[in-house]
Amino acid sequence: MATWLVLHNEHSDYGDIIGEIYEFPIGIPNSKQIKIGDTLVFCLTKKSSESNKRILGFGQIIQLEPRPPMANDKHKRERFAAYLTDYRKFNPLLSFDDIGGDPRTNYTNSISRVNIDFSEFGNEPFNPIPNDDFNEKQQYARIIRRGQFQFREELLKAYDYKCAVSGHGPINVLEACHILPHSKSGINQLDNGILLRSDLHNLFDDGYLRIQPSTYIIEVDSTLSETPYYKFNGEKLRARGDGKQPNNEYLQKRNKL
Known part of the structure; x- marks a missing residue:
């Protein structure tokens, strides 16, 4: 070597x-x-x-x-x-x-x-354990998320290297988002994933960005109404290249967490 x-x-x-x-x-x-x-x-x-x-x-x-x-x-x-x-x-x-x-x-x-x-x-x-330094915490989060190499690669290809919410990248900030947490569900299939920009991934994890299971309409929490993120409220989640959307049962379970 x-x-x-x-x-x-x-x-x-x-x-x-x-x-x-x-x-x-x-x-x-x-x-x-x-x-x-x-x-x-x-x-x-x-x-x-x-x-x-x-x-x-x-x-x-x-x-x-x-x-x-x-x-x-x-x-x-x-x-x-x-x-x-x-x-x-x-x-x-x-x-x-x-x-x-x-x-x-x-x-x-x-x-x-x-x-x-x-x-x-x-x-x-x-x-990899972060201390109180903000930059180290951000790097730690990226290390954990980028660890699912194959899952992220499949989502990148499925969504044509574009965020499912914002419609763009760049690629180095696109992350593989699990709808049902992988640590609990063990599901690493496309139907349990959405390709999201890192900041939108954080909002999804924290419950400030939700997706309606039946319509795939994006809902942004009203506390963010004065932020640029609110422009995504009411928009429809971008479908994958094959025209399919994530599993709506997974989304329904996610919204109950």
Whole structure:
């Protein structure tokens, strides 16, 4: 298995999540060589790092998920999202000096193969339990939700990569929403899912956004009448590409929770 040092720009439009996902376009150097089982080492770009301590941590690829081109990519390149497991972050972060110098042969490549065993350096397991920091809580929620890889992939395709409520993405904020909680029902089928934008997913989970089982009309709680979300009140839930809607019995049970 290979080890790849990948550059992460915190201000890019890619849907990277440190410790969980790395997105890259097909066609850039080394992009077609990345395989399941390989190790990815996250490294901040110079522009997004405040110091020379740029090497964040590493994890093993457990899945490669194809994704459509980004809207602003003039080359219209297909992408892949590499999902990671067993991520270990460096504490403190490492500089290239800490590992004996920059191991890359081409500094301009976003993906570079390196011959270093990063497990030899001090590291600690990634701890997904959030503290009181809002940003960490948000990342934790995304980690949990994005864990259902196959379920999300099927919903993305079924809804043509568009939110069932708002009608758009972008893809990196679209989440697989279970109508009946998976932890209780164990149902991971399309009929128990809706593709929702992350903020709308939160509203659905908290009961501020409901869907009528017989008509599939969206109901937004009146406490949100002065917010932009209220424009969805009275709209009909977008159907999947095959014209079908979620199971209305599941919706009925959900509305009783």
